Amino acid sequence: MKLLEPGQEIDGFLIGERVHSGGMAQIYRVSYANPGASDPGFPLVMKVPRMTQGDGAETIVSFEVEHQIMQLLHGSHVPRFVAAGDLATLPYLVMEYVPGRTLQSWLDGDALPDVATLARLGAATARAVHSLHKQNVCHLDLKPANVLIKPDDTAVLLDFGLSCHAHQPDLLAEELRLAVGSPAWIAPEQIVGVRGDARSDVFALGVILYELATGELPFGTPSTRGGLRQRLWMDPVPPRQRQPGLPEWLQEIILRCLEPEAARRYPSAAHLAFDLSHPDQVKITERGRKTTGTPWREHLRRWWRAAGMHYRPSALPEHQAESVPIVMVAVPHQDVSDATLYALREAVGRSLGIRPGARLACVTVLGAGEASSTHSDKSETTLHRRYLAMLRQWAQPLDLSDHQTSYHVLEASDVAQALLRYAEGNHVSMIVMGAATHGLQLQRFVATVPIRVAMEAPCTVLLVKQALPFERLSA
Template sequence: MKKLEPGTEIDGFRVRECIHAGGMAHIYAVDYAQEGRSSGFPMAMKIPRMTVGDGAETIVSFEVELQILPVLSGPHVPRFVAAGDLSRLPYLVMEYVHGQTLQHWLDLPQRPDAETIARLGPAVAHAAHSLHQQNVCHLDLKPANVLIRDDDGSAVLLDFGLSCHAHYPDLLAEEMRLAVGSPAWIAPEQIVGVRGDPRSDIFAIGVMLYELATGELPFGAPTTSGGMRQRLWMTPAPPRKHRADIPAWLQEIILRCLEPEAAQRYPSAAHLAFDLANPGQVLITERGERLHGTPLRTHLRRWFRAAGMQYTPSPLPAQQIEDTPILMVAVPHADVSDATLYSLRQAVGRSLGIRPGARLACVTVISPSASSLTDSERSETTLHRQHMARLRQWAQGLDLAGHSVSYHVLEAGDVAHALVRYAASNHVSMMILGAATHGLQTQRFIATVPMRVARDAHCTVILVKQALPFAQLGQALDD
């Protein structure tokens, strides 16, 4: 289909300039033709290319996006406005978001530093997590499809033509018999026809992080199915082999995203975002220290395993997130009894015990005035170290095998607000806190910290009360 001329009217929309001419579609800036009518935000119209040489996937991907985009919500997707009839003129009208795609950072003459990557990476992971919570996997994440907003730095995901919604028919799986996706970013399981696993998007994010850090694609740009299949058993050269200044924590994160088996990657995009936002607490394994490629014998072992592997359909993305949640415990640091700390530890232990793979964030909140004291022994750094040590000591009694754990000291005058905000920004699924946190007395007409947290938090909140006075508990243990 040839380009539309500015001023053309389509179903009440006036076409302005063409802002993108891609291989699959043309995108135009549009507004309402009727005077005085406004959407309240800039709009864009996407019209798929339908020339004689274009394959059937162009039409199928348009139908997929037409099916999925209207049901998506949240700040990480463009708002849907209208759609055109496929029998007349297929088009999608959506919000036009101002920003730069990740390709902008790849086109810069110098590679982004670790700090920049640690800012861009969580934004992308938060956007992917929002999508997965709606039971949608993008399955075509690449730099051109990730836009970073100019105003707040959040990420917006574009182009859902290859996506999969767990509750809708998968048109691409029905129509296509070959792997569908962009060769450089496609995940191993997609190559063998498994669609709908949110960890496929985590693999694609890993490819983008690798490219941002090194300027290279981890698996090149294969053009044959055999070339793409190699990632079923191969791991790329360590990023630090390309750039010696890449920190070990960043390599650890990138290579974990790029594991050939989905089960070895991050269980959810929220877990990935958490590590990227807290680089100082990333557990460095052999992956992070690696300076050379994986040995040949390891590749051979993976090749044999991949040859005999039976791939099964993926669980619902939202269910997978629920099965491997991020748990948060608010540990008081003042006016708290040993009984309360003991009861908190017991509750956390029970919660972790029934949730293999769950992540634990241990959080305490201190007053800003505490870190403003001038005494050198009570400096901010010293105070934070003291509270971090208390958190680690408190967690020593927990069985943390198979669980990632991190420790966080927050400064805030409003404890409840700080806890609720932290839980929301880190996609916490469950918060555990004492019923008498931070020594605030429960009064009939005053909302205590636990009451406010339970009221305002968007996650499950468990309030823990000590079951026995600590002296009686100790006597029971002695008996």
């Protein structure tokens, strides 16, 4: 296809400079030739697919897929869709131009990102992927070049040509019948033809984190189907074998993402973002400690198992994310009765009991006066340790064997706002907290913390009243 020239006008769009030339498309800056009534108020780019004689059918199909899916997406983690050209004349997509730098730019630089930066970039990307899954879309082509980091650290996902929407026809599966994707980042289940599993994107995020941490790809760049199939049973070299200075918690996260079986990975991208944002709460297993590869006997056992394995996709991406939620319980530490603490624990136990794999975050908030009453860093640390111990003691009677659990002491002058910020920043699906049972007349005029949280929370809020009087708790 002939390259477009600056100054050329197409369907009312004025072509500007070419800003990217890729294997699948050319991207140009564009503007409205007559901006009066049409200008959307943000800069634009036009993506024109390469469709030459030597290109395969996937180029045309992926253009149709991206056109179909981009019109359905919304939110801060995707470019805004503006217009599309007819496939019969000139196919193109016009969308928002998003300033920033791709994750690939960190790999192309002189040095890899430090651990703190890597965790920040990874968490931002995982949050963007979770937002996509909540719209029932699996990206299925996540790689460093397709993740843009804006100046405010928000991640924006690019290139939806290989994506799959649960409520739309999967054109790639229908027309090509073969696994499609970038070989270095494709998940094991995609290799055997399973599309639409949100955990495939979690695997690709693991590949991205591995490369950002070590500078190497965990499985290389296989070019044959046999080479691709090896990841159905093979583990990569542990990241800490390549980079001994990496912390165990980071290797634990990366290798969990790269598990060959989807059920052993993070159940949702929100869980991955949570661990990357709270590395001190990551539970270290042998996966995070090892510095040598998996023995060949174990690989042989996995190969034998993989030979007869039937892969099945997960539930709808949205349902998959909702079935393994992050549950937050706000545990008060002052002016609270034992009966209320007991009722909170009972409510949390019931919520976790019907949600296998859900994550529990136990949170308490220190007021500004409590935090400032400490006179040194040492006494402040002691205060946090005391309340962390209180949270662990409160949770001890719960059956948490199937649930990752973390404990957090926050500091804020506005307790309700602190809880709301925590819930929003960590993609919490449910907040469990005690209902205020005193001052009911006052609540008509002044909203209590539970009422404010219930009114403004981005998720479900369960307000719990004490279930039993104190005298009966020991019965």
